[in-house]
Amino acid sequence: xxxxxxxxxxxxxxxxxxxxxxxxxxxxxxxxxxxxxxxxxxxxxxxxxxxxxxxxxxxxxxxxxxxxxxxxxxxxxxxxxxxxxxxxxxxxxxxxxxxxxxxxxxxxxxxxxxxxxxxxxxxxxxxxxxxxxxxxxxxxxxxxxxxxxxxxxxxxxxxxxxxxxxxxxxxxxxxxxxxxxxxxxxxxxxxxxxxxxxxxxxxxxxxxxxxxxxxxxxxxxxxxxxxxxxxxxxxxxxxxxxxxxxxxxxxxxxxxxxxxxxxxxxxxxxxxxxxxxxxxxxxxxxxxxxxxxxxxxxxxxxxxxxxxxxxxxxxxxxxxxxxxxxxxxxxxxxxxxxxxxxxxxxxxxxxxxxxxxxxxxxxxxxxxxxxxxxxxxxxxxxxxxxxxxxxxxxxxxxxxxxxxxxxxxxxxxxxxxxxx
Numbered sequence: 001x002x003x004x005x006x007x008x009x010x011x012x013x014x015x016x017x018x019x020x021x022x023x024x025x026x027x028x029x030x031x032x033x034x035x036x037x038x039x040x041x042x043x044x045x046x047x048x049x050x051x052x053x054x055x056x057x058x059x060x061x062x063x064x065x066x067x068x069x070x071x072x073x074x075x076x077x078x079x080x081x082x083x084x085x086x087x088x089x090x091x092x093x094x095x096x097x098x099x100x101x102x103x104x105x106x107x108x109x110x111x112x113x114x115x116x117x118x119x120x121x122x123x124x125x126x127x128x129x130x131x132x133x134x135x136x137x138x139x140x141x142x143x144x145x146x147x148x149x150x151x152x153x154x155x156x157x158x159x160x161x162x163x164x165x166x167x168x169x170x171x172x173x174x175x176x177x178x179x180x181x182x183x184x185x186x187x188x189x190x191x192x193x194x195x196x197x198x199x200x201x202x203x204x205x206x207x208x209x210x211x212x213x214x215x216x217x218x219x220x221x222x223x224x225x226x227x228x229x230x231x232x233x234x235x236x237x238x239x240x241x242x243x244x245x246x247x248x249x250x251x252x253x254x255x256x257x258x259x260x261x262x263x264x265x266x267x268x269x270x271x272x273x274x275x276x277x278x279x280x281x282x283x284x285x286x287x288x289x290x291x292x293x294x295x296x297x298x299x300x301x302x303x304x305x306x307x308x309x310x311x312x313x314x315x316x317x318x319x320x321x322x323x324x325x326x327x328x329x330x331x332x333x334x335x336x337x338x339x340x341x342x343x344x345x346x347x348x349x350x351x352x353x354x355x356x357x358x359x360x361x362x363x364x365x366x367x368x369x370x371x372x373x374x375x376x377x378x379x380x381x382x383x384x385x386x387x388x389x390x391x392x393x394x395x396x397x398x399x400x401x402x403x404x405x406x407x408x409x410x411x412x413x414x415x416x417x418x419x420x
Contacts, residue, residue, distance in 0.1 A: 013372040016196035024207025040131045042201040047138045049198040050364050060184045063177045068340045069160035088392045096232045097305045104310040149359040199372045229380035232306045236391045244394030254281035255390040262382040271386050279393045296389045301339040303381035315366045331360040
């Protein structure tokens with residue numbers, strides 16, 4: 001099923017997007033009474049899918065967050081190499097996030113919505129209709145979930161820290177979390193088979209209202225997010241040269257095979273074998289690579305922190321939402337926590353980021369339409385993840401040239417738990 005979803009999600013999303021655009025343009029151009037009558041039903045269908053996905057995604061994020069904290073808390077007991085790698089990752093994560101925020105704000109602050117002709121307000125329908133009542137009710141459910149996201153995530157963090165030292169309870173909860181994670185993940189996969197239909201409905205509603213302007217916004221999003229990701233990748237090459245002591249050409253030769261795998265699979269986990277080879281080319285000992293690379297690939301999702309600030313600023317501009325420091329910092333903090341709990345599978349980062357957007361007050365309809373355009377950005381996101389793992393490895397190499405640290409560590413427990 002995972003292999004089918006790997007291709008079905010991007011291709012199905014694009015097909016749904018295309019269908020929604022065609023029908024939406026016909027509605028916008030002809031003002032057909034029949035087609036306009038479909039708008040509230042399309043909006044309702046999309047709303048049901050969004051709420052369903054959100055209800056499933058939130059517990060999945062909670063379970064993965066708990067498991068991630070359990071494993072991360074074991075790193076200090078597990079070995080210095082992983083702890084130092086985690087420290088380097090946090091520094092790179094913070095730096096690249098700041099870089100993304102600066103660029104995103106600069107290119108979206110002067111966005112001319114009037115020129116694009118975009119209208120973000122929902123389509124006007126009869127408030128007395130049963131369909132509209134259902135849409136309003138689902139909107140209330142969505143806002144209720146949004147209010148629960150921050151308290152729930154704070155509770156999970158505190159609860160995880162509290163039970164970490166209670167060995168018997170911790171082991172039972174980790175096994176239980178792993179079991180339920182697999183069950184919920186299977187349900188999420190089934191829900192994703194309805195993604196093309198949901199995207200088609202959302203696109204149909206938006207294009208019916210805005211016409212061709214959505215095409216300009218789509219192009220702006222794809223170019224903008226890809227440009228930011230490329231800047232971050234180039235920045236990491238510079239870090240590898242300065243902090244890792246590796247020439248840019250040598251680093252490129254070492255990491256390029258892993259980047260090719262990232263380009264073809266859009267999965268960080270699929271790049272693990274190639275990254276082990278790249279680490280050896282960078283001079284990392286086989287012992288050190290065997291300890292660090294699986295851990296880094298399992299946890300490091302720098303792409304979420306680099307790409308999503310642009311979506312945040314763009315959607316805030318499109319929907320006329322104010323962006324203040326408190327809301328931005330809350331969004332970044334939640335996204336950073338979520339980045340450690342996201343699996344390295346195609347499109348799964350988008351699922352895990354949905355509650356964060358909702359907590360920030362961003363309408364999920366806009367988020368899903370943008371994420372349907374991620375077939376190209378996903379390639380650069382995975383390349384960014386892979387490149388960062390290589391950079392961290394090159395820096396670790398400078399600290400452990402003789403393998404002295406790796407000889408002092410035993411991460412068998414971490415290895416056994418990274419499958420959660």
